[in-house]
Amino acid sequence: MNRPAERPRRTTFLPYGRQWIDERDIEAVSAVLRGDYLTTGPLVPEFEGKLAEKVGARYAVAFANGTAALHAACHAAGIGEGDEVITTPLTFVASANCILYQGGTPVFADIDEQTYNLDPRAVESLITDRTKAIIPVDFAGQPANLTKIHELANQYGLIVIEDAAHALGATYKSLKIGSVSHMTMFSLHPVKHITAGEGGVITTDNEVYYRKLLDFRNHGIVRDPSYLEHATPGKWYYEMQTLGFNYRLTDIAAALAISQLDKLDDFVGRRRAIAQTYNQAFRDLDILDTPYQEGSGESSWHLYVIRLNLQRLNVGRDEIFDRLIRENIGVNLHYIPVYLHPYYERLGYPPGLCRKAEQLYETILTLPLYPAMTDEDVEDVIHTVRQVLSECMKTTVAG
Numbered sequence: 001m002n003r004p005a006e007r008p009r010r011t012t013f014l015p016y017g018r019q020w021i022d023e024r025d026i027e028a029v030s031a032v033l034r035g036d037y038l039t040t041g042p043l044v045p046e047f048e049g050k051l052a053e054k055v056g057a058r059y060a061v062a063f064a065n066g067t068a069a070l071h072a073a074c075h076a077a078g079i080g081e082g083d084e085v086i087t088t089p090l091t092f093v094a095s096a097n098c099i100l101y102q103g104g105t106p107v108f109a110d111i112d113e114q115t116y117n118l119d120p121r122a123v124e125s126l127i128t129d130r131t132k133a134i135i136p137v138d139f140a141g142q143p144a145n146l147t148k149i150h151e152l153a154n155q156y157g158l159i160v161i162e163d164a165a166h167a168l169g170a171t172y173k174s175l176k177i178g179s180v181s182h183m184t185m186f187s188l189h190p191v192k193h194i195t196a197g198e199g200g201v202i203t204t205d206n207e208v209y210y211r212k213l214l215d216f217r218n219h220g221i222v223r224d225p226s227y228l229e230h231a232t233p234g235k236w237y238y239e240m241q242t243l244g245f246n247y248r249l250t251d252i253a254a255a256l257a258i259s260q261l262d263k264l265d266d267f268v269g270r271r272r273a274i275a276q277t278y279n280q281a282f283r284d285l286d287i288l289d290t291p292y293q294e295g296s297g298e299s300s301w302h303l304y305v306i307r308l309n310l311q312r313l314n315v316g317r318d319e320i321f322d323r324l325i326r327e328n329i330g331v332n333l334h335y336i337p338v339y340l341h342p343y344y345e346r347l348g349y350p351p352g353l354c355r356k357a358e359q360l361y362e363t364i365l366t367l368p369l370y371p372a373m374t375d376e377d378v379e380d381v382i383h384t385v386r387q388v389l390s391e392c393m394k395t396t397v398a399g
């Protein structure tokens, strides 16, 4: 135990996720700075059109960030006080916070132990006559069980708002993610598949949702004469019809988003290749589980989450985590079950609510995965994970 500290294999810290920015991105943004529009101008609708086309949706509406986009989707879905919305606990807090923003009640359904996505049976058991919507999350980039979730939605008259922050570029049964659910959210945060610094999008085929999303993004203000409530006194006239927010995306950000969207296929391809390399490299280890792929879609691999077999280790997950960080491998943890956060605790959500999610949370680690990783970076992760785990293996005593 008193072994002198060895130098880490890596001298620089490798984060778990990071953006890819090239000269074309920089030129695209610079061109906006030299032009007329900084906030929403022509590039926002251009980006929306390109993204909608890319994912096979009729409409896309861009927002200041993915959380604002989820908030707007909950508004468009008509979620309000007394409404229950079922979601997963194994997600970023924004997937549930958006329900609270609208005065609704998040209801957490447990996950499937293999895919870590919402278990449709758990969802069904929680549907009541107050349930209004389901917010499935495509965890790590693997689509949720959307067939079953949409069957439930049809049967019980629910709206599906898919949180696809992890799943831009993923497919489900030959459909593109973004064209499957009533509304789908993508995030443009720097660790996600493409970035605008900050940004978010909702895609939908529904024109009513589309109009509501547009109004909500801009204070609830309507200008289109065919949708005004009062008679138009003049061309300057606009009216505020609902209580919206300023959730607009800037043209600066949209320029970056357009330039990044051109590279999406390459980004996803590189993510898939790295995931394949990890799968191969860890295949022979029974001390960890690589991410199970259910097969009805193709993940776009936002995250590579391994599950440790703690029975075979002489230390806990947190020790493995610390050792990897000391070796400059930027592991992370996705996620703390949402309802275990103090705010949700105070709302009355008890520990033990979703046992599978809580058990999983004790055993998982996220390894670095992003297109800008070099092959050498990938090898560093593989080598270091294998080394740290072998150092922490229980020695089985014969007899």
Ligand SMILES: *Cc1c(COP(=O)(O)O)cnc(C)c1O
Binding pocket: 065, 066, 067, 068, 091, 092, 094, 095, 137, 163, 165, 166, 187, 188, 189, 198, 199, 200
């Ligand atoms: C990133 C993320 C969001 C929120 O996106 P922002 O753009 O950061 O607001 C929501 N849900 C999930 C699952 C995410 O990973």
